Amino acid sequence: MEFVLILVVTAAAIFCLWKMRNGWNSINSRKSSQIPLGSLGIWPFVGETIHFISSAYSDRPESFVDKRRRTHGKVFKSHLFGSPTIVSSDAEVSKIILQSDARTFIPSYPKSLMELMGKSSILVINGSLQRRIHGLIGSFFKSPSLKSQITADMERYVMESMGTWREDCPIYIQDEAKNIAFQVLVKALISLDPGEEMELIKKYFQEFIAGLMSIPINFPGTQLYRSLQAKRKMVKIIDGIIQGKRDCRSINPGITKDIVDALLNDNSEYLTDELIAENMIDLMIPGEDSVPVLVTLAIKYLSDCPAALAQLTEENMKLKRLKEKLKEPFSWNDYVSSLPFTQTVITETLRMGNIITGVMRKAMKDVEIKGHLIPKGWCVFAYFRSVHLDDKLYDFPYQFNPWRWQDNKEMSNANFTPFGGGQRLCPGLDLARLETSIFLHHFVTHFRETDEPM
Numbered sequence: 403m404e405f406v407l408i409l410v411v412t413a414a415a416i417f418c419l420w421k422m423r424n425g426w427n428s429i430n431s432r433k434s435s436q437i438p439l440g441s442l443g444i445w446p447f448v449g450e451t452i453h454f455i456s457s458a459y460s461d462r463p464e465s466f467v468d469k470r471r472r473t474h475g476k477v478f479k480s481h482l483f484g485s486p487t488i489v490s491s492d493a494e495v496s497k498i499i500l501q502s503d504a505r506t507f508i509p510s511y512p513k514s515l516m517e518l519m520g521k522s523s524i525l526v527i528n529g530s531l532q533r534r535i536h537g538l539i540g541s542f543f544k545s546p547s548l549k550s551q552i553t554a555d556m557e558r559y560v561m562e563s564m565g566t567w568r569e570d571c572p573i574y575i576q577d578e579a580k581n582i583a584f585q586v587l588v589k590a591l592i593s594l595d596p597g598e599e600m601e602l603i604k605k606y607f608q609e610f611i612a613g614l615m616s617i618p619i620n621f622p623g624t625q626l627y628r629s630l631q632a633k634r635k636m637v638k639i640i641d642g643i644i645q646g647k648r649d650c651r652s653i654n655p656g657i658t659k660d661i662v663d664a665l666l667n668d669n670s671e672y673l674t675d676e677l678i679a680e681n682m683i684d685l686m687i688p689g690e691d692s693v694p695v696l697v698t699l700a701i702k703y704l705s706d707c708p709a710a711l712a713q714l715t716e717e718n719m720k721l722k723r724l725k726e727k728l729k730e731p732f733s734w735n736d737y738v739s740s741l742p743f744t745q746t747v748i749t750e751t752l753r754m755g756n757i758i759t760g761v762m763r764k765a766m767k768d769v770e771i772k773g774h775l776i777p778k779g780w781c782v783f784a785y786f787r788s789v790h791l792d793d794k795l796y797d798f799p800y801q802f803n804p805w806r807w808q809d810n811k812e813m814s815n816a817n818f819t820p821f822g823g824g825q826r827l828c829p830g831l832d833l834a835r836l837e838t839s840i841f842l843h844h845f846v847t848h849f850r851e852t853d854e855p856m
């Protein structure tokens with residue numbers, strides 16, 4: 403086994419060295435002056451990946467990009483995750499990348515991730531099918547019935563979870579938020595309530611995501627193999643749910659309780675049961691991890707900024723008292739529109755926290771943006787983090803300052819892209835804000851900093 407592994411790695415390294423040389427020569431002879439400055443590193447295949455990863459795990463993840471940005475400019479070349487890559491920390495260049503369609507750039511992820519997501523995943527497909535699925539998911543998340551269902555589910559799960567918290571036990575916010583966000587999402591995707599089947603899906607999902615950043619070797623015994631097996635089991639469960647829905651739909655057509663229904667309503671021959679089942683699992687990836695990180699970071703930043711915590715608590719207590727007086731339940735709109743300061747806290751957390759640091763694409767042809775050449779076949783990494791922490795764009799960028807957003811309603815400009823942009827703008831952005839808002843509301847209205855219940 404070890405011998406085979408060494409053989410595969412050596413062959414891959416020789417192949418990449420050869421490809422890099424050839425690619426490098428042919429690009430040099432084409433338009434070398436326009437390829438941004440930078441270094442491809444000295445190691446074939448690896449390039450500068452180790453430097454990039456080691457700074458990603460440091461307390462200044464942006465140091466890799468910032469260092470090169472100072473030397474070479476906001477757009478520079480590097481070699482990351484096995485591919486020559488143009489890194490953009492220039493907001494305007496990144497905006498153009500995000501707004502380009504599949505004739506220019508397609509999504510690019512590490513090989514193990516591509517294999518696990520499968521060819522029909524919304525995260526990798528392009529063209530009209532991606533737009534269709536994106537549109538169906540986006541409009542379902544905006545539907546009033548789902549909004550009220552999600553709000554009620556989220557409130558219930560948060561209250562249940564917080565009801566078990568004890569003063570003498572540490573609470574791991576990220577784990578608690580993970581459990582809640584997963585349950586909310588699975589309910590929205592396939593109408594599954596907490597119970598045995600949910601626990602089974604959770605178990606398989608943990609095995610599945612363990613392979614997202616694994617060595618791309620699919621062989622019995624490897625993580626990738628185990629993750630693919632877990633995905634197969636999940637697809638089988640979800641396929642059973644889809645069949646049940648198809649039977650019900652012959653009696654009650656057009657019913658839309660969840661995302662699967664929204665996709666089944668489409669009746670397109672391209673939206674096969676397999677594609678729908680696989681996409682439900684892929685949708686769990688951004689939904690399961692990103693919201694809990696957002697919640698955890700918001701609580702961390704608030705605990706470091708007492709003035710913001712006090713204002714947030716006051717705003718939430720005020721609304722809680724009003725709702726109690728009116729004997730009205732909270733709606734989605736209450737959490738989003740009636741808690742403006744809470745929203746600025748979430749926005750500032752998104753800016754500072756950079757939950758998704760950037761997005762990767764692959765150039766389908768030679769592309770020139772603002773005088774920079776991105777050669778065909780190269781990857782491009784639109785790196786949001788350095789833009790969100792640029793002191794030319796944000797005063798004291800490392801200071802948690804939710805008030806900076808109070809007069810600034812321009813949240814969707816090129817300098818602020820935590821949810822990406824263009825055709826792939828995150829369809830879950832409202833859901834992410836809502837879930838975070840509900841968690842923060844119950845957190846600050848039920849607990850004090852001293853952990854004494856109010």
Ligand code: HEM
Nearest residue numbers: 536688689692693696757758761820821822826828830834
């Ligand atoms: C804090 C929370 C979240 C952040 C920061 C976030 C960020 C992003 C970003 C940056 C993209 C663009 C990726 C690209 O351009 O390649 C994206 C895409 C996507 N997000 Fe989110 N996301 C969050 C929560 C969610 C949630 C809760 C869902 C719900 C299911 C979701 C579903 C998706 C989907 C399906 C896409 C792919 C869209 C497409 O390619 O058409 N996200 N997200």
